[in-house]
Amino acid sequence: MTEILKTLRLFLLLMCHHPEVQTRLKAEVDTIIGTERFPCPEDRKWMPFTQAVMLEIWRYGSQTPLSIPHLCQKNVELDGYLIEAGSVIFPNLYAVHHDEVTWGDPWEFRPERFLNEAGELLPSDHILMQNVIPFSVGKRECPGQDFARSRIFVTMTSLMQRVQVVPPKNSNLPPADPRLYSKAYPMTEPQFECRFLSRENIII
Template sequence: MDSIISVIGTYVSWDLKSLLLFAAVFIITADYIKNRRPAGYPPGPRGLPIMGNLFTIDQNRLAERYGNVYSLRMGQERMVVLNGFDILKEALVTFKVLFCLLSPLYFWSGVFTSSGNLWKQQRRFVLSTLRQFGFGKKSLESVVLDEFTYCAKNIRSKPFDPHLILNNAVSNIICSLVFGHRFEYGEEKFIKMMQLFDKALQIEGSIWGQLYNAFPVLMRRLPGPHQSVKQMWNEVKDFIWVELNEHKNTWDPSETRDYIDCYLSEIQMNKGQDDNTFDEENLVICVLDLFVAGSETTSTTLRWAFLYMAKYPEIQEKVQAEIDREIGESRQPSMEDRANLPYTDAVIHEIQRIGNIAPLGVPHVTNRDVELGGYTVPKGVIVIPNLTSVLFDKKEWETPHTFNPNHFLNEECKFVKRAAFLPFSLGKERLCRYFINVCARFFSSLSKHAL
């Protein structure tokens, strides 16, 4: 009897092993067949079964091996990476066939995480409203300079970590435009919001965010830091909802105080229209987008400015001398001074270039089959513009890996903006370019009074 049971046990054991072996072979074979490259598709490194190239990280080495257009696979998601100024311009400007796409953990509305008609309507409204309230114009100067007075007090009073102070200062400029008022740096709910932004973006940029984007169905059911991101963004949304409800209680359609007032008017104007995308939920997400685009890019750039001015005191001295010579001590800097500050302007641009705070730009997706660099990229494939390949290209910059403001100065020491300067990509998704104007104004104030 024991021998019979032993034989049955051995048979069952081998049968289970065979089943597992068959399942593994079947999954690997199915994955290979499903993810075979179609004809004309860009080349790229072989990926692991199921995982693809999830752990392939050296983008520039891959460009040297496979060329300026190559493919990757993150989980089951196909991606094509573009390298070099010419190919990026061809894809994002000449063809104009790529929609903006960002794979978020939880939201698919607003400006950055939407596409199609929703994206077009929201983007058009955001840009026109920001222009109305002074972005890119002189009328924003008073907001920036007023905020600098508060920032300067915190900088001068004691040794400080620039991270939180600069985040607070830049975010307050966004608050003035969006909410119509600023917050004190020590205000608890404001500090908490800044911390939530930092933590949520860190997680989304980590391996947990990559795994979520590659395997969303699975990761929604697995524990990990990514599970806390939803709660973090919901807390930020709650902060914005409080401001929105306060606005609704005091809102007068005949008087627009800030972005929220303008959006509430737009909601009222578009009621009943078939293609209407304006509602309060979209308003909250758009405000969140403005904070991410405006505060993160600008404050990070300013922190790089602190670092490079500390590392290169001789460059800092030249900036200070130029500002002292052209502006002096009797007044605050103005955007009108920019034409007379070519070296300072060059330093700001070089900080953005070598700081490289958005190395892979904003992901896109093709809305039809398109020819890029001699290859066919099918509809629905994610396209990654590798901005690092342009900002550090030896063909475009004399000393690409050295902090060198002369990259933006001609022989007469006049400022020249170069075509390969793409800190925030090309095309229509670059909301960051409006916010980075804050950096230029703020940097001049910091250089004049604090550095």
């Protein structure tokens, strides 16, 4: 639950900093969901840009920088390095999500990186999709990730359906750069205020 709240808080901060992304999200919500019903998890498959925003938030923020520890059960050679049996390994998700070789511009918030030229979500075997792993991978991946993904999607789209998120009037908006987050674990983005402006013509 903590990770869901942290993702949504970062979402609000990023929407204040990137109104162009928020505008595009609203357009997709209006087209697919409209204003006469609530969003549901099944809408996600028809909303590639919204999915791209979720992926980019997880990649960019990487609020849980290390995955749970793994025990190496046999000697393994990886890229010329010997990992001896019995070694405890802490997968560095933060490093994976900000590797310049993979991402090119890892410190830029750019959801479009997960879309092809037709605006469709990249296939699951694409190198970028393979390297965004907020819930870890393999047998030790987070068992609650399906719940987290669906709750975050529904909350994000419900907000975009009803309100516009804008910076505060009387205080400065802190930067969203993850390099400035606190070093606590999980990492914490700066505290901030924002405003919700009701959208017009919302029936529900």
